[in-house]
Amino acid sequence: MTAIDTTPPLPAEPGPVPDAFAASRKPVMGQQTWAWIGITPFMIFAILFLIVPTLYLVIGAFQDADGHFTLQNIADLFTPSILNAYWLSIKVSLASALIGAVLGFFLAYAVVLGGLPAWLRPTLMTFSGVASNFAGVPLAFAFLSTLGRMGLVTVLLRDFLGINLYGTGFNLLSFWGLTLTYLYFQIPLMVLILTPALDGLKKEWREASEILGASSKQYWTMVALPVLFPSVLGAALLLFANSFGAIATAYALTGSSLNIVTILLYAQIRGDVLHNQNLGYALALGMILITGLSNGAYIWLRARAERWMR
Amino acid sequence: MKQSKIGAWIAFIIGALYFIVPLIGTFEFSLRMKRGEYSFEAYRVVLTDPNFLASFGYSVLMALITVIMGAVLVVPTAYWIQLRLPKLRPIVEFITLLPLVMPAIIIVFGYLRLYNSSSWLPLTANARSTDLLLSFSYVTLALPYMYRAVETGMRSIDVRTLTEAGEILGASMMTILFKVIFPNVRVAILSGAFLTFAIVIGEFTMASLLNRPAFGPYLQLIGANRAYEPSALAVIAFLVTWACMGIINVVGNLKSNKRPA
Amino acid sequence: MAFLEISDVRKQFQQNVVVKGFNLGIERGEFVSLLGPSGCGKTTVLRMVAGFESPSAGRILIDGKDVTPLRPNQRNVGMVFQAYALFPNMTVADNVAFGLKVAKRSPSEIKSRVEEMLAMIKLPHLASRYPYQCSGGQQQRVALARALAHKPKVLLLDEPLSALDAKIRVSLREDIRALQRSLGITTIFVTHDQEEALSMSDRVVVMNEGRVDQVGAPFEIYNDPATRFVANFVGTLSVLKGKVLDAKAGRIQVGKSEIIASRKIINHNVGDACSVALRPEAAVLENGHDLGSGRNRLGGTIDEVSFLGSVVRIRVKIDDDAISLDTFNNPSAIPPQRGAPVVVSFTPHDVLVLDGETKH
Numbered sequence A: 001m002t003a004i005d006t007t008p009p010l011p012a013e014p015g016p017v018p019d020a021f022a023a024s025r026k027p028v029m030g031q032q033t034w035a036w037i038g039i040t041p042f043m044i045f046a047i048l049f050l051i052v053p054t055l056y057l058v059i060g061a062f063q064d065a066d067g068h069f070t071l072q073n074i075a076d077l078f079t080p081s082i083l084n085a086y087w088l089s090i091k092v093s094l095a096s097a098l099i100g101a102v103l104g105f106f107l108a109y110a111v112v113l114g115g116l117p118a119w120l121r122p123t124l125m126t127f128s129g130v131a132s133n134f135a136g137v138p139l140a141f142a143f144l145s146t147l148g149r150m151g152l153v154t155v156l157l158r159d160f161l162g163i164n165l166y167g168t169g170f171n172l173l174s175f176w177g178l179t180l181t182y183l184y185f186q187i188p189l190m191v192l193i194l195t196p197a198l199d200g201l202k203k204e205w206r207e208a209s210e211i212l213g214a215s216s217k218q219y220w221t222m223v224a225l226p227v228l229f230p231s232v233l234g235a236a237l238l239l240f241a242n243s244f245g246a247i248a249t250a251y252a253l254t255g256s257s258l259n260i261v262t263i264l265l266y267a268q269i270r271g272d273v274l275h276n277q278n279l280g281y282a283l284a285l286g287m288i289l290i291t292g293l294s295n296g297a298y299i300w301l302r303a304r305a306e307r308w309m310r
Numbered sequence B: 001m002k003q004s005k006i007g008a009w010i011a012f013i014i015g016a017l018y019f020i021v022p023l024i025g026t027f028e029f030s031l032r033m034k035r036g037e038y039s040f041e042a043y044r045v046v047l048t049d050p051n052f053l054a055s056f057g058y059s060v061l062m063a064l065i066t067v068i069m070g071a072v073l074v075v076p077t078a079y080w081i082q083l084r085l086p087k088l089r090p091i092v093e094f095i096t097l098l099p100l101v102m103p104a105i106i107i108v109f110g111y112l113r114l115y116n117s118s119s120w121l122p123l124t125a126n127a128r129s130t131d132l133l134l135s136f137s138y139v140t141l142a143l144p145y146m147y148r149a150v151e152t153g154m155r156s157i158d159v160r161t162l163t164e165a166g167e168i169l170g171a172s173m174m175t176i177l178f179k180v181i182f183p184n185v186r187v188a189i190l191s192g193a194f195l196t197f198a199i200v201i202g203e204f205t206m207a208s209l210l211n212r213p214a215f216g217p218y219l220q221l222i223g224a225n226r227a228y229e230p231s232a233l234a235v236i237a238f239l240v241t242w243a244c245m246g247i248i249n250v251v252g253n254l255k256s257n258k259r260p261a
Numbered sequence C: 001m002a003f004l005e006i007s008d009v010r011k012q013f014q015q016n017v018v019v020k021g022f023n024l025g026i027e028r029g030e031f032v033s034l035l036g037p038s039g040c041g042k043t044t045v046l047r048m049v050a051g052f053e054s055p056s057a058g059r060i061l062i063d064g065k066d067v068t069p070l071r072p073n074q075r076n077v078g079m080v081f082q083a084y085a086l087f088p089n090m091t092v093a094d095n096v097a098f099g100l101k102v103a104k105r106s107p108s109e110i111k112s113r114v115e116e117m118l119a120m121i122k123l124p125h126l127a128s129r130y131p132y133q134c135s136g137g138q139q140q141r142v143a144l145a146r147a148l149a150h151k152p153k154v155l156l157l158d159e160p161l162s163a164l165d166a167k168i169r170v171s172l173r174e175d176i177r178a179l180q181r182s183l184g185i186t187t188i189f190v191t192h193d194q195e196e197a198l199s200m201s202d203r204v205v206v207m208n209e210g211r212v213d214q215v216g217a218p219f220e221i222y223n224d225p226a227t228r229f230v231a232n233f234v235g236t237l238s239v240l241k242g243k244v245l246d247a248k249a250g251r252i253q254v255g256k257s258e259i260i261a262s263r264k265i266i267n268h269n270v271g272d273a274c275s276v277a278l279r280p281e282a283a284v285l286e287n288g289h290d291l292g293s294g295r296n297r298l299g300g301t302i303d304e305v306s307f308l309g310s311v312v313r314i315r316v317k318i319d320d321d322a323i324s325l326d327t328f329n330n331p332s333a334i335p336p337q338r339g340a341p342v343v344v345s346f347t348p349h350d351v352l353v354l355d356g357e358t359k360h
Helices: A018-025 A030-037 A040-060 A072-076 A080-113 A120-133 A137-147 A152-161 A175-199 A203-211 A216-244 A248-254 A261-271 A277-309 B002-030 B041-048 B050-083 B086-101 B104-114 B127-156 B159-168 B173-184 B186-201 B205-209 B215-225 B229-258 C042-050 C092-102 C107-120 C136-149 C166-183 C194-200 C218-223 C228-233
Strands: C004-013 C016-026 C031-035 C057-062 C077-080 C154-158 C186-191 C203-208 C211-216 C238-246 C251-254 C257-260 C273-278 C284-287 C297-307 C311-318 C321-328 C341-345 C352-355
Touching (some): A040 B086, A040 B104, A080 A216, A080 A261, A080 A277, A120 B002, A120 B229, A137 B002, A137 B215, A137 B229, A152 B002, A175 A216, A203 A216, A203 C077, A216 C092, A248 B215, A261 B104, A277 B086, B041 B229, B050 B086, B050 B127, B086 B127, B104 B127, B104 B205, B127 B205, B159 B173, C004 C042, C031 C042, C031 C194, C042 C077, C042 C186, C042 C203, C092 C107, C186 C194, C194 C218, C211 C218
Parallel strands (some): C031 C186
Antiparallel strands (some): C251 C257, C273 C352, C284 C341, C297 C341, C311 C321
């Protein structure tokens, strides 16, 4: 479900190297068509196992049971139970993305620019690589063992500080409980994405602003934060999409008691709980739109950030 | 100067606690199976459970198949894009990013409708072909990471010049690909492979919806029915993830140590 | 007292002494270069003037005011960095306006000042471009405008040309010099390129291993290097082994010939080994092997001919040593041939005498 590559961001475009040469080096006409064969397996795979299945759902969302065009499925999405599921998913994703982005930023800042010992940085990066991939079912187990009714922290708080965690209204199987659990992979993901961006802040920018009379605060508000803004916002969007599409953690944590949209869709796929196959497709379409938009915005913002950083 | 350093330490310590406490909690919980004492009983129960071994073995096999298919699909494509079809780079890049845009549950939902037993390509009709479909779905999950890793690796070497050097020396295309390009991006492939492994090994959604006996659904089942074993399994899963990441780091270091010499 | 006074400045990083007792006074409006190889401490001196490093000992005064304890943002100096120091999130105009905005000048004043600066660097049409849309040369001009916009007392240039293409480098260095003259701003220029230092500066400070080896006008540095290091680092030199015959009269034995140097040979006694150095433009070439009776004539054979365009550089082998000399290209003459016997002559005034034997 969750994973993040640990490779640094690529430059947006490789520069003007290939095209001009490529043209002059293709001596025979036939070679152009021949060249296509090289990526045919990939294309066939992508069409069969990525594009067509998705299109099938998208088209199905606009059809009734007999295959006629209709907008009824889309309209039916706006019923309270489905809207609630979307809304809860959006709330959890938004909360975990925003909190994850802020905390991840401070953590990345602390190791990159905070003047901490140098060995902390690779330690944190390796750990973030692990934690950002430590999602799914085991993550739910970990939080149940820690903050569940019999979890270590719950028990310690009760026995040593006399605090009854669940008496305060806290419940792991709730909105905040799920958000707190998601943060376990969201924060490291933010650290991994943001560290290269913080590294990209050139020492000369700080020095130039300082020698032009700016204070440290002015440097941050006028230069560093605006430069980082596309990266931070883009990363937050990626975090949002990341938790929006997640299911395993939530399912293992709460069963089907927390009605987020992925769990609803899961139930629909297994047992047609909506009693309408095509409504299920519309449900999927809504998810594709939401994750697609936030990821698209992320990719756009990343390209923008990389253009600046060059 | 001093003050910001204290702030950095505070941020780091809070972060560290947030990440370490659940691990300690999980480990502690996993030792509680026997009343009144700490023991590794939960681990014993789990590790001797035939279903554990079977599902874990199944997922390991799936992960291996995924890695191999992913490499076979991605490496020649990335090479070809770099060498002959740079104009298609944005399209291929977009396709490889699609699985990030589309949640796993959407992709597998599409499979179930498109490749069901009464369709033109009934991949879900029997267990073996469903296994194949599951590994295809895992390849899509791995695609963004695999492609990124391999593409970065190929950019860091000059694929075009290496290929032309090979051609001048009379090597065939296959020789060039396997003797020249492949060894040079081996590190990239390996790190992509272990990342894929870490993602696939505990994957729940796709395996569960395709009804395959993988490790992810097994975990979920145990979680729903047992008290202490899930914690032991979480510790094991964490160690596996950690091992994969550790290997990626080691492999990456091998590269950086070898290059300057 | 000079306008910018650097006195007894030392800088130590842990055990490593990078700058050892640096003294320099720079007059108002003067253009001074710090020249030396990498690691000689020149950049550290500049960064101490800027305030990015604080000296381990010594003081820095600007216009009579001790700035040593001040932060960079309190010093009112301008600085141009090696490369890519423009703020990437701001347009060219916003970059130039940055120092003025920070100083809370009025918007109308900022606007007119920015226009003035962009006109000065001849890039008014780039005002609304972002740095990534500008070439390297354009970026460095903008950096210059940004550094000058808030009317600093001192301008610091930290190898601003080293990341640029050769042609742009030459045209930009002329522009920088012209701008500096017309504004009359006191400037320190750090470079490892002797050609830049010699062509742009009022005075050049040659640094070596944290010390000043020589301070002087470019022609003094070139024609009259104070140390062997300066002689070698600035310009090209041919060095011949010799033996002192008469220190006062400047007579030196080189091979079978005798050479007279018009400068006094200090620290040498009769019979000491010494090195005789010549600039490539100082020597004159004659065909044949007639040494005649004149002094300062050495016989040899042509070893290598490099055609450099307007100049032809010829290496003449003389016994175990070689002299490189430059002749102007003469389209109507036959180019010199390898192996041809020649005589190299030079005036006593052109002879530099350096300590000890050369190290090859």
